[in-house]
Amino acid sequence: xxxxxxxxxxxxxxxxxxxxxxxxxxxxxxxxxxxxxxxxxxxxxxxxxxxxxxxxxxxxxxxxxxxxxxxxxxxxxxxxxxxxxxxxxxxxxxxxxxxxxxxxxxxxxxxxxxxxxxxxxxxxxxxxxxxxxxxxxxxxxxxxxxxxxxxxxxxxxxxxxxxxxxxxxxxxxxxxxxxxxxxxxxxxxxxxxxxxxxxxxxxxxxxxxxxxxxxxxxx
Amino acid sequence: xxxxxxxxxxxxxxxxxxxxxxxxxxxxxxxxxxxxxxxxxxxxxxxxxxxxxxxxxxxxxxxxxxxxxxxxxxxxxxxxxxxxxxxxxxxxxxxxxxxxxxxxxxxxxxxxxxxxxxxxxxxxxxxxxxxxxxxxxxxxxxxxxxxxxxxxxxxxxxxxxxxxxxxxxxxxxxxxxxxxxxxxxxxxxxxxxxxxxxxxxxxxxxxxxxxxxxxxxxx
DNA sequence: CCAAGTATGTGAAATCTTTAACGACTAACG
DNA sequence: CGTTAGTCGTTAAAGATTTCACATACTTGG
Numbered sequence: 418x419x420x421x422x423x424x425x426x427x428x429x430x431x432x433x434x435x436x437x438x439x440x441x442x443x444x445x446x447x448x449x450x451x452x453x454x455x456x457x458x459x460x461x462x463x464x465x466x467x468x469x470x471x472x473x474x475x476x477x478x479x480x481x482x483x484x485x486x487x488x489x490x491x492x493x494x495x496x497x498x499x500x501x502x503x504x505x506x507x508x509x510x511x512x513x514x515x516x517x518x519x520x521x522x523x524x525x526x527x528x529x530x531x532x533x534x535x536x537x538x539x540x541x542x543x544x545x546x547x548x549x550x551x552x553x554x555x556x557x558x559x560x561x562x563x564x565x566x567x568x569x570x571x572x573x574x575x576x577x578x579x580x581x582x583x584x585x586x587x588x589x590x591x592x593x594x595x596x597x598x599x600x601x602x603x604x605x606x607x608x609x610x611x612x613x614x615x616x617x618x619x620x621x622x623x624x625x626x627x628x629x630x631x632x633x634x635x636x
Numbered sequence: 637x638x639x640x641x642x643x644x645x646x647x648x649x650x651x652x653x654x655x656x657x658x659x660x661x662x663x664x665x666x667x668x669x670x671x672x673x674x675x676x677x678x679x680x681x682x683x684x685x686x687x688x689x690x691x692x693x694x695x696x697x698x699x700x701x702x703x704x705x706x707x708x709x710x711x712x713x714x715x716x717x718x719x720x721x722x723x724x725x726x727x728x729x730x731x732x733x734x735x736x737x738x739x740x741x742x743x744x745x746x747x748x749x750x751x752x753x754x755x756x757x758x759x760x761x762x763x764x765x766x767x768x769x770x771x772x773x774x775x776x777x778x779x780x781x782x783x784x785x786x787x788x789x790x791x792x793x794x795x796x797x798x799x800x801x802x803x804x805x806x807x808x809x810x811x812x813x814x815x816x817x818x819x820x821x822x823x824x825x826x827x828x829x830x831x832x833x834x835x836x837x838x839x840x841x842x843x844x845x846x847x848x849x850x851x852x853x854x855x
Numbered sequence: 856c857c858a859a860g861t862a863t864g865t866g867a868a869a870t871c872t873t874t875a876a877c878g879a880c881t882a883a884c885g
Numbered sequence: 886c887g888t889t890a891g892t893c894g895t896t897a898a899a900g901a902t903t904t905c906a907c908a909t910a911c912t913t914g915g
Contacts (some may be wrong), residue, residue, distance in 0.1 A: 438832070454892080462714055505834070527835065597679055615724070617653055619746065625643075697862080699863040861913095879894090
């Protein structure tokens with residue numbers, strides 16, 4: 418099927434997982450209804466933006482009432498493909514990689530790290546966070562049909578590994594190295610650069626003083 | 637002084653550290669000049685966007701030539717306050733916190749993690765990545781005049797610690813917990829949510845297929 | 856010193872995103 | 886039932902960001 422729903426704006430798409438997680442919390446707490454205003458306070462996104470975001474998917478709420486948590490949640494579950502789990506590989510079991518492996522992703526998530534790779538012989542064969550660590554030399558052989566990779570290797574190795582991932586048929590890479598890797602146009606790369614995030618925060622603090630009213634914003 | 641330079645757009649501000657780092661690389665490689673096109677290939681940002689970004693700071697380049705690496709770099713050094721180092725505290729020496737502590741921030745950076753805090757008695761007193769670990773109970777006492785904090789604690793502890801940080805006079809928090817913390821409007825919080833980043837990537841892969849031409853974008 | 860080539864800086868257009876405002880409808884209570 | 890308070894979905898406006906396209910001015914080589 419795959420309803421190509423006239424394209425949700427990217428800005429909206431990035432907020433969906435946030436909404437989903439919070440709705441999940443509400444549901445766990447036994448809450449039956451929620452208003453855009455309540456959600457707004459919790460996730461720090463303007464309530465009009467939330468209503469607009471939801472409206473891209475049709476009329477999910479009821480005027481004068483709000484949104485039914487159960488219904489909204491089940492709708493998002495479908496939309497975010499929470500039913501089927503996406504299998505993920507992690508490359509580079511250093512500090513950051515270990516953090517990921519120990520993070521319990523599958524709890525609120527449709528993603529599961531199934532396999533990890535590292536170049537360090539001492540780590541190969543061990544288990545970290547319940548995930549087996551394979552040798553990086555066996556990448557192509559053991560990757561199987563996994564289509565998403567988390568890249569937490571030293572930046573000098575990033576492009577080389579990325580090339581191999583691409584050849585092995587990966588379609589998305591979450592790149593935590595400072596290197597801006599080059600990939601064919603049919604592979605999606607999202608960069609998260611910790612040093613840059615920190616520097617950007619410092620820059621904003623110095624040049625965009627928050628005096629009176631102003632909410633905090635995104636990454 | 638603090639030249640309140642008629643406010644650079646936020647989107648531009650977020651790219652500055654990226655530009656800076658790459659210019660630094662070029663300089664190290666002994667390169668003397670660079671064009672917006674070359675920079676574009678390297679940092680994966682449209683060349684017109686780069687020229688526009690730079691132009692907010694005045695005419696930094698020369699027509700027909702490009703940009704002088706040395707000059708551009710020294711300009712950015714001033715602009716990004718690379719001269720003075722910003723002192724940072726890290727709260728929560730778990731896997732992710734350890735990754736940060738071992739990350740050599742000061743290399744290309746104006747930021748340095750000076751002190752870390754943790755609740756685990758076994759970690760207190762030790763050194764991780766050259767940074768001493770203090771007990772979280774001593775937070776207020778030992779924070780001094782540090783104004784930026786990296787929050788890598790369990791999400792259940794996030795709001796409580798954030799409140800204490802605020803009381804202790806912090807002005808910026810880089811929040812890696814899934815919790816959306818509430819702070820006074822004069823404190824800036826940037827959220828980086830690893831689970832959400834992964835989910836967003838998966839969502840984009842399924843709903844925004846990259847077929848022909850299309851570049852990858854930001855976190 | 857000129858001609859050809861190159862690359863900036865920017866006006867204008869296009870695109871994307873957020874926010875305000877409000878009509879329409881619901882729930883709840885007296 | 887009728888009235889009040891509450892909340893959505895959406896139109897329209899405002900704001901932010903990206904991109905195009907080109908006049909302008911510099912560089913380079915002859």
